[in-house]
Amino acid sequence: MITTKGELRNMTTGILHTNITDVYKFCEDYLGAEGIMTHQLPGACKAVLPILKTKLPDEWFIKEWIKEGLDQVVELADLTEDEKKLFWQDYSKYASEMWDNIKDKTIVVQVGRL
Numbered sequence: 351m352i353t354t355k356g357e358l359r360n361m362t363t364g365i366l367h368t369n370i371t372d373v374y375k376f377c378e379d380y381l382g383a384e385g386i387m388t389h390q391l392p393g394a395c396k397a398v399l400p401i402l403k404t405k406l407p408d409e410w411f412i413k414e415w416i417k418e419g420l421d422q423v424v425e426l427a428d429l430t431e432d433e434k435k436l437f438w439q440d441y442s443k444y445a446s447e448m449w450d451n452i453k454d455k456t457i458v459v460q461v462g463r464l
Contacts, residue, residue: 351380351428356420361395362402362410367420380429381437393444400440401433 356368357376366373377383377394386394403411405427429437 351426353380353424353426354420355422355424358406358410358424358426359416359420361398362406363413363415364395365413365415367415367417380426382429382434389448390445393441393448396444397437397440401429401437 353376354368354372357372359365359367360373361376373391373395374386377386377391377398381394381398383390383394
């Protein structure tokens, strides 16, 4: 996959270096998670991180915000079939945990001015 340094650092650091739409695009293009929604992003980001750690050197994971060279083109090896299967297994685990954490919560909708 061809991506940019900024888009990839969004995923490897958990820090938003570029526009949030780049996170959606990465998830759709790299993970095949077409139509991914906002509430699904945290689980997808957690599930792909161990896979990215096998494909990239350690410096990609330094939790530091940068602003230089974010448009630099980067080629990232595509996911293998085993990696795709691992991603979806891990993602399912995170999604289940999220649901377990909110299923018994009361949701309050407040209408008014923001």
